[in-house]
Amino acid sequence: MNYKMEINNVNLFYDKFQALKDVTIPIAEKQITAFIGPSGCGKSTLLKSLNRMNDLIEGCLIKGKMLLDGEDIYGGMNVDILRKRVGMVFQKPNPFSMSIYDNIAYGPRTHGIRSKAALDEIVEKSLKNAAIWNETKDRLKKSALGMSGGQQQRLCIARALSVSPEVILMDEPTSALDPISTGKIEELMSELKKEYTVIIVTHNMQQATRISDTTAFFLLGEMVEHNVTREIFSNPKEKRTEDYITGRFG
Amino acid sequence: MSKSEAINYIPFKQKLRGYLKHPMSLFLLILVIGAAVITVGLVAILLGHLLIKGIPHIKPHLFEWKYTTDNLSMMPAIINTFIMVILTLLIAVPVGISSAIYLVEYAKRGNKVVSVIRLTTETLAGIPSIVFGLFGFIVFNTMIFKGYSMIGGALTLSMMVLPIIIRTTEEALISVPDLFREGSFGLGAGKLRTITRIVLPYAMPGILAGIILSIGRIVGETAALIFTAGTIPGVPKALTRSGRTLSLHLFELVQNPQAPTDRYFNAAYATAVVLLALVVLVNALSSFIAKKLSSK
Ligand SMILES: Nc1ncnc2c1ncn2[C@@H]1O[C@H](COP(=O)(O)OP(=O)(O)OP(=O)(O)O)[C@@H](O)[C@H]1O
Ligand SMILES: [Mg+2]
Numbered sequence A: 001m002n003y004k005m006e007i008n009n010v011n012l013f014y015d016k017f018q019a020l021k022d023v024t025i026p027i028a029e030k031q032i033t034a035f036i037g038p039s040g041c042g043k044s045t046l047l048k049s050l051n052r053m054n055d056l057i058e059g060c061l062i063k064g065k066m067l068l069d070g071e072d073i074y075g076g077m078n079v080d081i082l083r084k085r086v087g088m089v090f091q092k093p094n095p096f097s098m099s100i101y102d103n104i105a106y107g108p109r110t111h112g113i114r115s116k117a118a119l120d121e122i123v124e125k126s127l128k129n130a131a132i133w134n135e136t137k138d139r140l141k142k143s144a145l146g147m148s149g150g151q152q153q154r155l156c157i158a159r160a161l162s163v164s165p166e167v168i169l170m171d172e173p174t175s176a177l178d179p180i181s182t183g184k185i186e187e188l189m190s191e192l193k194k195e196y197t198v199i200i201v202t203h204n205m206q207q208a209t210r211i212s213d214t215t216a217f218f219l220l221g222e223m224v225e226h227n228v229t230r231e232i233f234s235n236p237k238e239k240r241t242e243d244y245i246t247g248r249f250g
Numbered sequence B: 001m002s003k004s005e006a007i008n009y010i011p012f013k014q015k016l017r018g019y020l021k022h023p024m025s026l027f028l029l030i031l032v033i034g035a036a037v038i039t040v041g042l043v044a045i046l047l048g049h050l051l052i053k054g055i056p057h058i059k060p061h062l063f064e065w066k067y068t069t070d071n072l073s074m075m076p077a078i079i080n081t082f083i084m085v086i087l088t089l090l091i092a093v094p095v096g097i098s099s100a101i102y103l104v105e106y107a108k109r110g111n112k113v114v115s116v117i118r119l120t121t122e123t124l125a126g127i128p129s130i131v132f133g134l135f136g137f138i139v140f141n142t143m144i145f146k147g148y149s150m151i152g153g154a155l156t157l158s159m160m161v162l163p164i165i166i167r168t169t170e171e172a173l174i175s176v177p178d179l180f181r182e183g184s185f186g187l188g189a190g191k192l193r194t195i196t197r198i199v200l201p202y203a204m205p206g207i208l209a210g211i212i213l214s215i216g217r218i219v220g221e222t223a224a225l226i227f228t229a230g231t232i233p234g235v236p237k238a239l240t241r242s243g244r245t246l247s248l249h250l251f252e253l254v255q256n257p258q259a260p261t262d263r264y265f266n267a268a269y270a271t272a273v274v275l276l277a278l279v280v281l282v283n284a285l286s287s288f289i290a291k292k293l294s295s296k
Helices: A043-049 A079-085 A100-110 A116-129 A149-161 A179-192 A205-211 A229-234 A239-245 B012-021 B023-057 B075-106 B112-126 B129-144 B150-174 B178-186 B191-220 B246-255 B262-295
Strands: A003-014 A017-028 A032-036 A060-068 A086-089 A167-171 A197-201 A214-219 A222-228
Touching (some): A003 A197, A017 A032, A032 A043, A043 A167, A116 A149, A149 A167, A179 A197, A214 A239, B023 B262, B075 B150, B075 B191, B112 B150, B191 B262, B246 B262
Parallel strands (some): A017 A222, A032 A197, A032 A214, A086 A167
16 A cells, blocks of 8 residues: 555644644545544644644644655655645635636646646636536636635635645535535545545544545544544444444543 | 515504603613714714805915915915825835734734834824924934925824824734635745735725825824924925925914915815815725725
8 A cells, every 4th residue: 555645653732732642644645534533633633734734823833753755744845845735625615805717826826837828727627627617617707705605615626726736635625515515525525536645524424434445533632543434434443433433422 | 565564563653652661761762862963963063164164265276386375375285285195105004014914924922022013003103193293303304304394294194104004904914814824825825925915905905994094194184294394385396395285284374374364264264175075085085995895
């Protein structure tokens, strides 16, 4: 098995509070890894540290190692390049208040692509890959804020794809959406894993079973169990995992 | 459907009965209406007085290019006002916006420098303008420019409007949701690009509101300018010379020893109307721009 990212013995502190305790998870390439666990157990924290979004938080201290293709992401790696390679989709859709086209072109422009033809091509390809091209192709110059929440979230996925990332981090990407939009995004994710490595945080266990290849269960900053998704849900090794997935947690 | 058919319609009689049952709420109602009437009434009286006294005296000779004691023209003062606004904004806006960006986007929370800057701007905001005038007089007139000057006036006014611009820009920046910053950083954009492309455009209506508030302050200011820009009634040949703005022109007309004669007073009223129109125009412009920007 080829590991795209590796999380090795990571401990993370917010000042004195320890949010992650000795977490180790290998992330397989071109697969979907799901993080599940009760609120406050550190799923978002771990996800954000994979593209160093935690750098923005004061008092956040990280120990251990995180690797991308074997390279230490907290070593000499350029943060902007890291974030280009490891993209992110947030819980709440957050399109910029500019046109649909400019939203998608923002990333490529950031990384120096100026030619109109190249940008046009990237915009079309990203929107197609995020399964939202048909809904947007006639209104590319219109504001992105005029779209529905589900469309906005797929636009944000397209925006993340625009810089050709290798890994896509998704933090509860469907929690603000209706079932139909959720279904579309789940379908999309199964498509995405052909090309990208995906890590998704979700509170929806059906969602985890439907889309993910492996699942990691977290509790109070600890990674309790990481296994093939089918195994985790049908045959958990840990009592705590079983309690959680059967809803006996508490 | 007529209004009285609506099930949430309360007939007047019933309302009245309600109020009679609760005399305290009737009393409060009267108080509130009374306060509103007094406020609106005062504004109406003030405006009415000004317009009735001023408009008939708005004559072509008040708009001749050169001021003389014969025509009492306000044209040079109008031009000086524009120069003063532009000059002051050229100084205060870049400094103010940069400071606010530093405070919100760069400085760490709880940073000592931040609290010092906050305290300073708050203190600046509370200083009476005549004190700014005195300070400007000592620094610019006696030490730097050796005499009254437009530039000295603009520098003094800059200090006065800086707190307004910093405050409003700060608030506008803080109101930009972090979601957008994260979205931009998440694509590999740096801090500078995130601020200029994402944060500033979003905050623009708020920043503009602050700038327009400042324009109002500049147009209306007299005390700080008497000591610094001075009261020469013409468009100066250089920014290092004296020139009076419209507010100061009005002040000088009323102050003039001959003012009690009708001629000076009439010109003063006419000037006041133009000054008022200018301020109303600035306000209208601001709400127009704000609407335009926020609907985009
Ligand atoms: N910026 C921060 N400063 C201090 N503590 C934080 C910060 N962000 C998160 N925490 C704490 O770290 C712990 C883990 O938070 P995190 O957001 O990673 O949880 P989560 O598993 O994503 O929860 P949820 O399912 O509710 O999103 C929580 O106890 C939280 O209070
Ligand atoms: Mg979370």
